[in-house]
Amino acid sequence: MLIGDDEMRDELSCPNCSSPAQADDKFCHHCGFPIKGDEDAAATFHSDKNVLEERLQTAEKRIRQASNTMYFLSGLFLLAGFGFYYLYEEIEKPEIVLILFLVLTALYGGLAYWCREQPIPAIISGLVLYTVTLIINLVADASSFYKSILVSIIVIAFLIKGLKAAIEAQSLKEELYLD
Amino acid sequence: MTEETLLHNCKSCSYEIAENARYCTNCGTRVTKPGTGNLTEKKRVIWLTGSFFLVQLLLCSMIHFSDSVNTFGEIVLFDAMLIILTIAFIIPSWEHVHSALTFRGFSMARAGFYMLIAGGLSIMVQYIMTWLNHNLFDTEVYYFHAFSQTDFPLLGMFLTLAVNPAIFEELGFRGIIQGSLSKVIGETQAMPVTAFAFAIIHLSLLSIVWLIPFALLLGYIRMRENTIWYGVLMHFVFNAIAVLHDLPEYYPI
Numbered sequence: 001m002l003i004g005d006d007e008m009r010d011e012l013s014c015p016n017c018s019s020p021a022q023a024d025d026k027f028c029h030h031c032g033f034p035i036k037g038d039e040d041a042a043a044t045f046h047s048d049k050n051v052l053e054e055r056l057q058t059a060e061k062r063i064r065q066a067s068n069t070m071y072f073l074s075g076l077f078l079l080a081g082f083g084f085y086y087l088y089e090e091i092e093k094p095e096i097v098l099i100l101f102l103v104l105t106a107l108y109g110g111l112a113y114w115c116r117e118q119p120i121p122a123i124i125s126g127l128v129l130y131t132v133t134l135i136i137n138l139v140a141d142a143s144s145f146y147k148s149i150l151v152s153i154i155v156i157a158f159l160i161k162g163l164k165a166a167i168e169a170q171s172l173k174e175e176l177y178l179d
Numbered sequence: 180m181t182e183e184t185l186l187h188n189c190k191s192c193s194y195e196i197a198e199n200a201r202y203c204t205n206c207g208t209r210v211t212k213p214g215t216g217n218l219t220e221k222k223r224v225i226w227l228t229g230s231f232f233l234v235q236l237l238l239c240s241m242i243h244f245s246d247s248v249n250t251f252g253e254i255v256l257f258d259a260m261l262i263i264l265t266i267a268f269i270i271p272s273w274e275h276v277h278s279a280l281t282f283r284g285f286s287m288a289r290a291g292f293y294m295l296i297a298g299g300l301s302i303m304v305q306y307i308m309t310w311l312n313h314n315l316f317d318t319e320v321y322y323f324h325a326f327s328q329t330d331f332p333l334l335g336m337f338l339t340l341a342v343n344p345a346i347f348e349e350l351g352f353r354g355i356i357q358g359s360l361s362k363v364i365g366e367t368q369a370m371p372v373t374a375f376a377f378a379i380i381h382l383s384l385l386s387i388v389w390l391i392p393f394a395l396l397l398g399y400i401r402m403r404e405n406t407i408w409y410g411v412l413m414h415f416v417f418n419a420i421a422v423l424h425d426l427p428e429y430y431p432i
Contacts, residue, residue: 022204029204034207100384118364121364121369121372125376127229128372136382139243140244167363170221174212177201
């Protein structure tokens, strides 16, 4: 280790994070604080950090919204599954439709939960699943696709915003050393 | 000597800084870890991969659900479109794909071992699926029909059902999608996400059951060996056995 070697050890330490500093350091090696800078430089340092933290908070809010969108889809498929099963008697194989909808319920629920831990892969998987179900819906029953097109657009918008935010949050966390 | 290994130069001002420093002590620039892409590059990768998947999904849904794409000529046209699409997307994602196209360290023994696994899996899946299709849905699924009117039914079937998917699905999914996603979410997460996308794009409800494990296996081998060629061979063996399984219906022994 370079820092902590006897010849390097100095009385100096960073006023911001108290890590050891050397006499000729202009910036702290650990937090980037301008040790030799004036008050303005210190103020800029703190406001830059605040900006990053605020951006991270906004991004995390968007990620939560994407997660909630998938919880919403999960609930929607649960309702739709039982709705079709009990209300529409003309469906050929009601058990298969019910099982399919319950699988979708479980998948979206799982993805929504996973989204809190690992947002990027969870949202990508959610988008893949949603676009595939949309395409199948369009081919199988175009009229119901057009009826629900507004909901579909809103869902996709929330998921894409969440994905963008998740990628940004990943970079911000790296920049703020929050991992 | 030890001094040198512990120091490196700041990218911004070339000042010598300690290996474990987060910031340059001379100019305050943050030391970025090698291998972590920047934000705009990550977004570009996601958009590119996303649009590749979407176009491929549209093509697949066209052939899957339209009644018109059934003749041999139309199947060839569809395959040609998929090939052009894959090549068109390899070009902008080349930096994420090319490392997986290497034959360096390719071992015939290992390839043989993987092909045996794929063959075993394929035989198992063919028998289970035929049984399931017969007993659950009262249907028989055969691929031969579209090829039987052509001059070379066997050759056509092998090219379009075994050779072409083996090369271009592997290039598209294990090459482009898994390679690109690895740069954004890391290899271990890119693998299951790619496997999920690969399984679901086949648009077959029942097949998901075996497609997901098979895709995970292909993705795992791609990640472990860092090349797509073992996967190409496995995919070929898997599909070729599915084609062979079909034949006795038309050429009774």
